[in-house]
Amino acid sequence: MEEVSSTPTNGNDDDEGFVDPSSYVKEPTNVTKKQSTKVNDEEMAQDDEEIIGVNGRKLTSVVWKHFDQIKVNGEDKAKCKGCKKLFVGGGKSGTTHLRDHIKRCMKIKNTMDVKQQLLQAMSSKSGSPSLGMGKFKFNAQVSRSELVNMIILHEYPLAIVEHVGFRRFVSSLNPDFKVISRNTVKADILRDYKEERSKLMRFLYVPCPHNKESIIKALVECLKSFNIDEKVSTITLDNCTTNDAVVDFLREKLNSSKLIIGGSYLHMRCCAHILNLIVGDGLEMISGAIEKVRSVVAFCVSTPKRYEKFEDACNYCRIPITKKLTLDCKTRWNSCYDMLQIALMYKDAFTRLDSKVIESMASKMNVKFDKYWNVINVMLSVASVLDPRKKLDIVTFYYRLMYGDCFEIECDRVKILLVDLVHDYEMDASYDDTPFSVTSSFVNVNGKRPMDEFDDIEGLWARHVLQQPPKRTRKCEVETYLLEERLVVNESKFSLLAWWNAESHRFPTLAKIARDILAIPISTVASESSFSTSGRVI
Structure with missing residues (x-):
């Protein structure tokens, strides 16, 4: 009987190593x-x-x-x-x-798996699973990540991965998945925590009472712990007397030479809170009418029978019922707007308001608008000018609509502030670069001045000249940027900060200004929370 060699050959034949x-x-x-x-x-x-x-x-x-x-x-x-x-x-x-x-x-x-189409369960935003056609391929790493997320989401004990029933259940779903140990789960949770923590610097816990002293103490400790107390340019806060006092204190304690224009723009007002104050003052003028509408809506939706009578009235008036009456939240002005808008669709009693009432509303709202707009509009306009796609043209366009014939005066304010910013940044750079070299030219080893009185005067003038930034360069840098044609690019792929980083060799000072100005948050509230009419956003 012929024996087969115990060492397989390296040929490519299909019967390689085959024995009948x-x-x-x-x-x-x-x-x-x-x-x-x-x-x-x-x-x-x-x-x-x-x-x-x-x-x-x-x-x-x-x-x-x-x-x-x-x-x-x-x-x-x-x-x-x-x-x-x-x-x-x-x-x-x-x-x-x-x-x-x-x-x-x-x-x-x-x-084996031939990559045929399988029904794959897809999760919607609400968390409910839905079936969709797609190629499914098992990924152990994805399953491991979802296991950790499940434990975090539902606050399960880490020992659940060692339960016999849980392992049996997972094995029945896919035997290829190896259930990790509780120590591995702990390590994954800590890793996810560090990743999320790296996305932010710090959430401040301010102990009660929330007065000026407590907020200042917590904020100063936070700035010093991250060693950024000399790198703060602006602070965005909502509008209240406590925050105003906090900003005044910080303006005195922080190094004014490191702040923008000596700290004049340290406090940036939250636009969402300002908008709420403006609308709130306007709604006070018609609070009586709003209260009447609120009472009628509350009466109609209080019981199903009353709402049924309301529907009968709409059918009698041939008004299609496309939206349901809703009550407003007294602390959210946009919900009040929704209530009035829907009520006007169904009730003839809600007629157009008298023009004098509208005029008084607008007048009171305009006072509040001017109060805060005059403080923050120039800095916001500078941020718009630093966009190479718009430059000064967008400011000129909107200022002409807002100020009429006086728009040129407001545009000049923006250009003056931009030039002052360049001057401020160049002064800061000159102090960092020249202080040691300048003083060493006036004092010898023994601490005595070798020059006579005339030389001292000349030396003081030379020192003064060295400390002054080159005005011609500053003017040239601003004018060169504004005189160039506006940039025409694909809006969806354009990154403003990346553009300034690439052009920093041409506009070094303006690039530094853009880095700081464009980083100023315009509001302390997320945009989806400020202008959304749906539920609260955390």
């Missing part, structure tokens, strides 16, 4: 054994079933999922579960030839 099973007489041996499926604590600690060879040793290679190890005439052989071919399968033979056969065996391929 008919040329052997199989001895009664034990074929591949699998561990009992009875579940106990030790078995559930393992994610995959162990494959035991004929010699009682554990077979760790993944190829044994597609081969059975058997004995033929006392020799270890590997029998393909698909085509039933025999291969050399001893412990010293390796598994490379078995892996190559798996790639070529059509019967194994037919039983």
Whole structure:
């Protein structure tokens, strides 16, 4: 009887290492054994079933999922579960030839994933699953991440991953997923926490009472802990007397030379709170009418029977019911607007208000608008000018609509502030670059001045000249930027900060100004929370 070499060849033939099973007489041996499926604590600690060879040793290679190890005439052989071919399968033979056969065996391929379309559960924003057609491929890393997110979301104990029932459930879903230990879950949670923490600097906890002293103490400690007390340019706060006192204190304590225009624009008012104050003053003029509408709406929606009568009245007047009456929230002016808008669609009693009432509303709102607009509009206009796609043209356009014939005066204020900013930044740079070199030219080693009185006067003049920034350069840098044509680019792919970073060699001072001005937050409230009429956003 011819024997088969125990060393597989490296040829590319499909029958590489193949032995005809008919040329052997199989001895009664034990074929591949699998561990009992009875579940106990030790078995559930393992994610995959162990494959035991004929010699009682554990077979760790993944190829044994597609081969059975058997004995033929006392020799270890590997029998393909698909085509039933025999291969050399001893412990010293390796598994490379078995892996190559798996790639070529059509019967194994037919039983494996062929990337056919499967129904894949997709999660919507509300969390409810929905079915969609798509190619599904198991990813253990994604499953591990979702497991950690589940534990965080529902505040499950970390030991849940070691529960026998949980492991059995996961194994029934996908045996290929190895459930991680509680220590690994803890490490993943801490890693996610550090990643989220790196996205922000700090949330301040201000202990009660929330007065000026408590807020100042917490804010100063935060600035010093991050070593940014000399890098603060602006602080965006809502409008209240406590915050005004906090800003006044910080303006005195912070280094004024590091602030924009000596700290004149340190306090940036929150636009959402200003808008709320403006609208609130306007609504006070018609508070009586609003209260009447609120009472009528509350009466109609208080009981189903009353709302049914309201629907009958709409049908009688042939008014389609497209929106449901809603009550407003007294602290949210936009909900009051929604209530009035919907009520006007259905009730003839809500007629157009008298023009004198509207005029008084607008007049009171305009006073509040002018109070804050005159403080922050120039800095906001500078931010618009620093956009190379708009420059001074956008300021000129809107100022002409707002101020009429006096728009040129307001535009000049913006240009003057921009020039002053450049001067301020250049002065700061000159102080950083020249103080040591200038003083060393006036004092010798012994601390005595070697020059006479005339030389001292000349030296003072030279020192004064060195400390002055080059005015011609400053003027040239601002004028060069404004005289250039506006940039025409793809709006969706344009990054304003990236453009200034690339053009910093041409406009070094303006680039520094843009870096600081464009980083000023315009509001302390998220935009989706300020102008959304839906639920609250955290």
